[in-house]
Amino acid sequence: MSKDIEHDSIESLDKHEHYQFTAGSGQDPLRVDKYLMNFIENATRSKIQQGIKEGAVTVNGEVVKSNYKVKPHDDIRVSFDHPPHESLLVAEDIPLNIVYEDDHLVVVNKPAGMVVHPGHGNYSGTLINALIHHFENLPNNSSNRPGLVHRIDKDTSGLLVVAKTEEAMAYLSAQFAAKTSEREYIAIVWGNFQEKSGTVEGNIGRHPKNRLQNTVWLDDEAYKGKPAVTHYTVTEDLGYVSVISCRLETGRTHQIRVHMK
Template sequence: MQEDLFEDIDEIEEESEEQVDETGMYEHFRFVADKGQTILRVDKFLVDRIENATRNRIQNAADAGYILANGKPVKSNYKVKPLDVITIVMATPRREIEIIPENIPLDIVYEDNDLMVVNKPPGLVVHPGHGNYSGTLVNALAYHFKDHPAFNAGDPRLGLVHRIDKDTSGLLVIAKTPEAKSHLGLQFFNKTTKRRYVALVWGTVTKDDGTVTGNIGRSLKDRQQMIVFPDGDYGKHAVTHYSVIERLGYVTLVECRLETGRTHQIRVHMKHIGHTLFNDERYGGNEILKGTTFAKYKQFVQNCFEVCPRQALHAKTLGFIHPRTGEEMNFDSEVPDDMRYLVERWRVYTANREV
């Protein structure tokens, strides 16, 4: 379990499913410093007490807000004092997750002996976690590969290379061999992959192109949200480039290009610059953030929420180098129907709106 915990911590910079119970986080470790404790950095304190832990992994956990001193998140350079209570918390409870194959349809865009690219629909959780131990993409992959002698869904050297959120649709690459997982993982780490997303955001984005740079980390006030911290403070460096595709009155259709891959990155960065994703419930986009107070407009927006009952975000393109052949692979996916209908409704509204 200790190794599993830190594997989870290593993956937090991916666009992962963060299934957080409303009652808070789950405690995985608790240590009480004794009365004679000398002043010691918390990362060193924990490395000495947790088997298989490393300073780097502890520091990543602190950056994610998973290390608490006396109930409050602390940085890795926090100095442990006598009788301090140091805990490590996670979004999911401590339990082994058995991956059960389930016959869930997959939209397979490409597949060979080394990898597979799938187009994930909105609403499908990527990986089992708290509240979602079945019905996930990983369960579907286990079924798809059930007759593949070399594939073990529980083997961390295989399977998912990156993740996207439950209610985000779009392209994902899956490794079928340890060599492919290592090679593809390195491309994501070195930021050489090409990923473009399409999003509908609240408000008129005035600049045709722009870049959002800001450290992303878990909010110290609401642990279900990620926020932008000042550089050099909490969080991890993150960069998102965006371009306007179409301005539609009180909303804007944009393309976002990821330079890094932090949890909820596009959702957090766009909110940070005042353009929350349309119908993004976690970040307040399911409220009317722009427009008029007329009842007719309110009903129109409510109808739009029903047409696309999730954040309007789609991972449209994915590019990488094939781990075995060295060939440049590029994939494109259609924007799903719910987002297409949503955008078309805003086009009609904008065209007929009284100036």
């Protein structure tokens, strides 16, 4: 662990988040369970690992496993004493727009404004709350989220594939991991393009000043984020705005918004 670590520990007003740490710019890669051992008093490694297993530790808003390597500027939050809201799934009778279904999977058209899974600030009214009401015994993915194979942003509308069986979960997850499945998005963006088609490449990570936003990190910056590739084609030029078709090689949070910006 680097000696040049900047971090803070705060007790949140929300009782479900007892600790918050921000890894400094000099943080060397370190397992998150070992990282937390250095900053949480009276916490054994087994307790930390159990909390991580139960989803009580998030990094940049995502539940992680014990072997996750902490990186510079990571935002780490811990809620050991109370189970996170995300794990308290409640079935809700929310209408679903189902465009295809068979014995193995279902394809749902998610409307804009609906969150895919519960998370900080969104503990009900999500797609998963609706899914577990309409379907019984959905298989959990690696993050213990029933049926979920992939996701899209809250304000994005579009099709989501949901696994109904363990076999479908395994096969669909493998396809998304191998990038053999293709996703196309239609977006309206401000401005006009000099080139009517092209590729945008730029590593995406958390904004250093606003942790709720993502940004493109340049090659000469300390934290370079994760690789992201977006292929675009302009389908309509409407003057002030353009309609584009995007095919993503990667699935980073807010990827289209960040790359188009």
